[in-house]
Amino acid sequence: MDKSYMDSVQNALVHTYNPAPVILEYGKGAYLYDTEGKAYLDFAAGYAVNSLGYGNKEWNEALKSQIDKLAHTSNLYYHTRTKEAAEALKRVSGMDRIFFCNSGGEAVEGALKASRKYAYTKKSGRFEWIAMEESFHGRGFGSVSVTGHKAYQEPFEPLVPGVKFAKLNDLDSVKALVTDRTCAIIVEPVQGEGGINVATEEFMKGIRKICDENVILMICDEVQCGMGRTGSFFAWQEYGVRPDIMTMAKAIGSGFPVGAFAMTEKVAEYSLAPGDHGTTYGGGPLACAAVAKTVEIFEEKHIPEHVKEIGAYLKKQLEELAKKHDCILACKGKGLMQGIQLSISPAEVTKKALEKGLLLISAGSDVIRFVPPLIITEKEVDELIRILDEILE
Template identity: 35%
Template sequence: MTDDRSPALDRHLLTITQRPPRVFVHGDGSWLVDDSGRRYLDLVQGWAVNSLGHSPALVAEALASQAGRLLNPGPAYYSRPMLDLARRLTELSCFDRVFLASSGAEANEGAVKLARRWGQKMKGGAHEVINFHDGFHGRTLAMMSASGKPGWDRLYAPMPTGFAKARLHDIESVRRALTPATVAVMLEFVQGEAGVNLVDAGFVRELRALCTAHDLLLIADEVQTGIGRCGTAFAYEQYGIEPDLMTLAKGIGGGVPLSALLCKERFNCFEPGDQGGTFCGNPLMAAVGLAVVNEVCRADFLADVRQRGEQLSRGLQAIARDFGCPGERGLGLLRALQLPSDDAAAVVEAASSLAPAGLLLNAPRPNLLRFMPALNISAADLDDALGLLRQALHEVWG
């Protein structure tokens, strides 16, 4: 057994984050087990990646079945899973075309490339994209420039250019950012990394109208909100508008690396060779994605997600009242609890150390906890999680 308290655990890993001193060896649904046998109820799920929980049979079966047939003929050839997943995504959405990739950042890069290619062909070389302060679109250099996370414009300077910033719920700030070189506006309907900030539906409608009036692409980054996370197949369905491009990742693969860029036919303007990638559309990941999408996007499954989202919201509201927290917010099963002080990291640590079972939480801000449980979490597990959260808050605040 590995000594999970050893400071040498990461001696062979490049230092990129501070990981807790435990090694996970097994997962089942909403639960993880480390190599000491300790169990944890997981409300992080790989940062909203494991839409069906840990090691679901559906994903394991899709992997095993496809692995025995065809892994990766290369992106220059068709495969049946690639075609079937692309068809299914267009059936479920307002889009006509699909490009499959491996990560959210890759899908978002693809969206910016497609917008710029369209700008070259249809708008006299327009290439600038308007993004929003506190937005998050990934960790490539271009997507760090596109993101509105404080300090990211200096971390790896010089950074790629062509990204302007506006403020959520301030349509005039979007107008001020417009130039003759503007080609698109890129938006998250819920800013997850910024603390689960919901975008107002009225602002989204204003933004859609502005983009239409100026012949700009509206790009929906649904990397975290798509594939059932918010209680509908895609979050845009709850805003009464249709984007021109949309990106998906995280939950679409149910735990495996898969993402997608979708567009309407009008914007299908890549020339052969403009875009690609060694693993893009490989049948192994596409087969898993198809299985996950078919499961999650059923009407009865999505109805259950909405029910569990309401249960989590009620539970967090009760905790907020009992502990003097400012409140909770979210959409579906992407929610946050705002704390009255900067104790989020202490609560995360206390929750993971509870006996006999720990609770895994995420703190994207010093005074905020984020919850991203499996979409099929049971009502009983969710009640247990809320009880454990109460214990952790008592541990920190007495």
């Protein structure tokens, strides 16, 4: 590792991250390579982003050809990729209307605004949100206000008022917070940052029912668990409920920065109107080319089906590993969003993994999460397990 390069970077950036001591150069399939040619099996996918892995020729070509034609237009004009990307997301999400933005946090900000605008137009007098403890929704003021972690919030208080926190999978805790001021309930079907906590079907259906009975909107945050990661295009599709608003980002662009929120026609009729919300870059030609090509490849290659199969294999192998290592307290997750809860420090494990050529990330305080590119194979899962077996006590 080139120490002088690392030092220069550290001196130039605001110190908000603790990056690993590697300088990455390129990727191929599920592997990344550093400047010294060392290979890393990637079970982090850039925080669950690089769904197609690295060096996908079709995706690369789609972006290269688009950049030669047109990179940016602003939202004043549609361009030749707008229709393709919007229709692709409509098709796979089953939602009616899409708003493109640039990140997950922005998608959440937009979703929250959309829910307040709906209440405003309906003159319901509702403005409060119910969110979940241990949730993560982003770093903007709206999104951090609905994030159920004091550590993310405290230095930035006072936050946006009107947020209450219930417990995931405890419907009574949600019911206890519902009042005639509640405008929306926001939930991640599988909490990512919070430690890979899977919502139960009873909980998701219960939220849907509360919303239907009270003119409250259900918002699903699918930024991390969406786009194939759990074995369906979007995780909520496995619960037999449809949200009123949903957010997405990360994997929908497979590495190109793009986010979106989507809503049903019923919400759109009363929600955001011209002038209410906007973004200079959102829905640009490059982002739309990335989304359209990602969805096309997902459909052609049946990626969600692959995730179901390989996710089950990963889960089984992790459960086998847990039988050998007492430090694994629990295995949890869905599809290719799995976690192991540890009695030892996740930071130590990710550090040792890096040395052995394996990229891992933690979640919550005691979980290692596995969110690899969705194209991984059994052989790569076996390699993960072999390295973990060496590292764990």
